Structures are given as structure tokens and as C-alpha cells.
Amino acid sequence: MPQPYALLTGATGFIASHLLPALLAEGWSVRACGRRPRPDWFSAEVDYRSVDLTRPEELETLYDGVTHVFHLAGASSSTSTEEEMHRFNVVATQNLLAIAPAGLERFLHMSSTSVYGEEVQLSVPVTEDVQPSPSRGYGKAKWETEQVVWARAEAGLPVIVLRPVSVFGPANTKLLGSAVLDTAMEAWAGRRTLAVHARPIEQRLVHVEDLVRASLHLAGHEAAAGHAYNVVVPEYPSSHDVAAILAAAFGMEVELDDDPTCGASYEERASVHRQMLEQGMESRILLTEQRFRFMAKANRNNRLSVDALAATGFHFARD
Ligand SMILES: NC(=O)c1ccc[n+]([C@@H]2O[C@H](COP(=O)([O-])OP(=O)(O)OC[C@H]3O[C@@H](n4cnc5c(N)ncnc54)[C@H](OP(=O)(O)O)[C@@H]3O)[C@@H](O)[C@H]2O)c1
Incomplete structure (x- = not known):
């Protein structure tokens, strides 16, 4: 069994600022990447690469030694145009997957419950197997990105998709x-x-520490590959x-x-x-x-099922 080695994309972002220390605390080796120069707070043991995932020429050695990918890079409507959301979510993920080596143990993709959409009435609580119907730019970009990921899953990549709601906690600069x-x-x-x-x-909220725990839990859960998981504290x-x-x-x-x-x-x-x-x-x-x-946003599909996550033995610690 090779030493667990994580590639963490979006490492300079909010959620990764909590996932990175958690990975290190659990003894993982980590290669982290974002576009910015190396942040001061990264410990020396982190192999940081400043790369733009929309530029395939910058990605050549990104996977060397990697066993697991935690793909968090992306862009939301708070800071990006529709064109940027497409490029930084869909195109970036296409590029990352285009060079994913055979033999990766897990590819964990951070999607979003925005893929379900707000306007078309789905059956609630929304389960992960429903046909998404995103109505806004961010949800559309995240759903298109997921489809890129699922296509690779069909070709044999052991994919896990997380769909969190609004994430809060220290260092949250949006929402x-x-x-x-x-x-x-x-x-x-x-x-x-x-x-x-x-x-x-x-x-709909989830604390970032719960999302980090869910990510690590699912990455180590044998039966999680090939599935999507809503991540929301089931109290609203x-x-x-x-x-x-x-x-x-x-x-x-x-x-x-x-x-x-x-x-x-x-x-x-x-x-x-x-x-x-x-x-x-x-x-x-x-x-x-x-x-x-x-x-202020009303959503007719607000309530989400977390039965799939619960069935893996995960419990929320914070509410
Ligand atoms: N925060 C939430 O409430 C929430 C809820 C549901 C799902 N999500 C999803 O969770 C993931 C992480 O969210 P977050 O809130 O932590 O995001 P964030 O703080 O906005 O960070 C985004 C990260 O993606 C990187 N990135 C963007 N475009 C890139 C590119 N072309 N090449 C390389 N890196 C790129 C950024 O790098 P630089 O900053 O260095 O440029 C940054 O590290 C996203 O996929 C998001 O859609 C978030």
C-alpha cells in the first residue's frame, strides 16, 4: 500500500485552509496548489505549487507520487463572471482529469448543492440521485463540472462527489x-x-470543520467511491x-x-x-x-437528504 499522498487543489481558499491542517494532522503528505504565491502560513512540509489549472502546460508533474486528490479549486458567483465560473470550474477540472494517472485511489470532488437548482420543483428532501436542474450560473457551472467528473468515473476513476451547502467558519470571506x-x-x-x-x-448551513471531517471520512470509506453526498446539517x-x-x-x-x-x-x-x-x-x-x-435567497428545494452520508457512519459534530 503506497504512503497516502494528497493533491489538494484550491489550497489557498477558505475550505482548504481547514482541510490542509487536518490532512497534515492525520499524517498525510500533501502537495497543495493555488494560483497565488505560496501563503506564509503553509508549513514547510507542504509541497506548494503555484499553478493555473486552466493552463495544461503548468500541470505536468502535479500528480507525481499522488494517491488521493481533493479537488477544491473553483470559482463562485460572489467573485466571478459566468465565463470565469465556466473556465475555473469546468475547464480547470477537464485539464486536471486529462492527466489523472491510472491507479489513483480516490478523486474527491467538491461540488455544491447548487447543482440541484432553485426553481424546478424536485422531490424533497432532495436525494443525490435526482436529476439536477440548476437555474443560476454557479449551479450550472458546478453541474457541468460534475458531469466531467462522472464521465471519468464511468471510465474507472474512483470518484467521490461532495455537495455541501453554504459553508461557514473562521476565514469565511463570502456568504x-x-x-x-x-x-x-x-x-x-x-x-x-x-x-x-x-x-x-x-x-442551509454546514460548519467548515464538519465538511473537513466528512471529506476525510469519505476519502477513507471503502464503499464511498462512485457516489455523491449532500453535506448539510439537517436542521434549518x-x-x-x-x-x-x-x-x-x-x-x-x-x-x-x-x-x-x-x-x-x-x-x-x-x-x-x-x-x-x-x-x-x-x-x-x-x-x-x-x-x-x-x-435572502428562497429555494423551493431547500431540504436535502443526508441519508447517504449517514449510511457511511458519519455524524455531524457542530450545528
Ligand atoms: N464556500 C462554500 O460555501 C462552498 C459551498 C459549496 C461548495 N463549495 C465549493 O468548494 C470549493 C472550495 O470553496 P472555497 O469557498 O474554499 O473557495 P475559495 O475560497 O473561493 O477558493 C477557491 C480556490 O480555488 C483556486 N482556483 C480558482 N481558480 C483556479 C485556477 N484556474 N487554477 C488554480 N486554482 C484556482 C483559488 O486559488 P487562488 O485564490 O490562489 O487564485 C482558491 O484556492 C469550490 O469548488 C466551491 O465551489 C464551496
Whole structure:
């Protein structure tokens, strides 16, 4: 049995910043890659490669010695155009798979529950074997990417696909991270109440540490190859519950409002954000055009089955 050697793509991103230390702690050797120069916080034992997966000429020796791939590189609608989402998800994955050697033990691909789509009514809770019907750019790109991965699975590659919902935790700069920034800015501007739309919207969340545990668990689970797994804590807090936690963290009270566009406008938030940066705040957290963007999206296919994950013996530790 060869020494387990992981190739971790998207290593400079949010989720990988938690998966990388977990792999090292479990004794894996790791080759990590992102486009940026080597991050300062990577320990010396990590073999870091700065590569652009859309450039096949940069990938030649990427797989040397590798037994398992954790493919996390990708792009989302928070920071990318539709064309970039296609290139950094679909084309990047095609290139990575084009040179995948025979004999890889596992190819774990980080997809997303956005592949299911929000508009076509699926049977809920959504199971992994449903025919996805993505309705937005990110979901379409992630589904097209999955199809590239499944085609290789049919040709014999032992593939595992994870479909997580919105992931939160330390170093999260988008989604819930942006909502934390929105709240911080309003608290900084002197507001005592956090206005949220009176209609509650069910949220789908998973803590990054649970996703990391699920990734490592599935990579070592004999029967996982060839399957997809939804990853969501099967309890769904409402936007009011999330707002109450955010408000409490900044000493504010939640105020319910019938106006869906309630709260500070983008111009107001952008101006406060500028002032905070001028006064020395250092933050990579994304300022979104729509306040609490991630909490505002209604999805008729919100509830997801996690029976497949549970059947492998996985339990969520955090909720
Ligand atoms: N975060 C979530 O809530 C969530 C939910 C469901 C699924 N996912 C999926 O999980 C994966 C990781 O998400 P994340 O939030 O950790 O993403 P992230 O923080 O945005 O990081 C993306 C990573 O992909 C790399 N990358 C992008 N394009 C690349 C290219 N052409 N060549 C090489 N590397 C490239 C980036 O490298 P550089 O930064 O160095 O350029 C970065 O390391 C993604 O596939 C995402 O779709 C995320």
C-alpha cells in the first residue's frame, strides 16, 4: 500500500485552509496548489505549487507520487463572471482529469448543492440521485463540472462527489462572512437594531470543520467511491435565527420589517466600509451589493437528504 499522498487543489481558499491542517494532522503528505504565491502560513512540509489549472502546460508533474486528490479549486458567483465560473470550474477540472494517472485511489470532488437548482420543483428532501436542474450560473457551472467528473468515473476513476451547502467558519470571506461584515458595519455606524425582512427564510448551513471531517471520512470509506453526498446539517435555522445570533454578537436587537429591502443601502454600507478601512480595519471579507445576500435567497428545494452520508457512519459534530 503506497504512503497516502494528497493533491489538494484550491489550497489557498477558505475550505482548504481547514482541510490542509487536518490532512497534515492525520499524517498525510500533501502537495497543495493555488494560483497565488505560496501563503506564509503553509508549513514547510507542504509541497506548494503555484499553478493555473486552466493552463495544461503548468500541470505536468502535479500528480507525481499522488494517491488521493481533493479537488477544491473553483470559482463562485460572489467573485466571478459566468465565463470565469465556466473556465475555473469546468475547464480547470477537464485539464486536471486529462492527466489523472491510472491507479489513483480516490478523486474527491467538491461540488455544491447548487447543482440541484432553485426553481424546478424536485422531490424533497432532495436525494443525490435526482436529476439536477440548476437555474443560476454557479449551479450550472458546478453541474457541468460534475458531469466531467462522472464521465471519468464511468471510465474507472474512483470518484467521490461532495455537495455541501453554504459553508461557514473562521476565514469565511463570502456568504455568512459577508453577513457578519454587514452587521459589523451597521454596529460601527451606530445602529442599535438590525433590520431583517419579516418573512423568515430557511437557511442551509454546514460548519467548515464538519465538511473537513466528512471529506476525510469519505476519502477513507471503502464503499464511498462512485457516489455523491449532500453535506448539510439537517436542521434549518431561519434567517431570523441567524440574524439574532449576528445581532447579539454586536450588542444589537433584531427588528422585523415588512420591506424586503430593509436596512442600510449599498451606498451607505460602502461608505461605512471605506471609513473602516481608512481607520485601519484589515479584512478580505466581501462587501456584497445586496445586504445579507446569502440569507435572502428562497429555494423551493431547500431540504436535502443526508441519508447517504449517514449510511457511511458519519455524524455531524457542530450545528
Ligand atoms: N464556500 C462554500 O460555501 C462552498 C459551498 C459549496 C461548495 N463549495 C465549493 O468548494 C470549493 C472550495 O470553496 P472555497 O469557498 O474554499 O473557495 P475559495 O475560497 O473561493 O477558493 C477557491 C480556490 O480555488 C483556486 N482556483 C480558482 N481558480 C483556479 C485556477 N484556474 N487554477 C488554480 N486554482 C484556482 C483559488 O486559488 P487562488 O485564490 O490562489 O487564485 C482558491 O484556492 C469550490 O469548488 C466551491 O465551489 C464551496
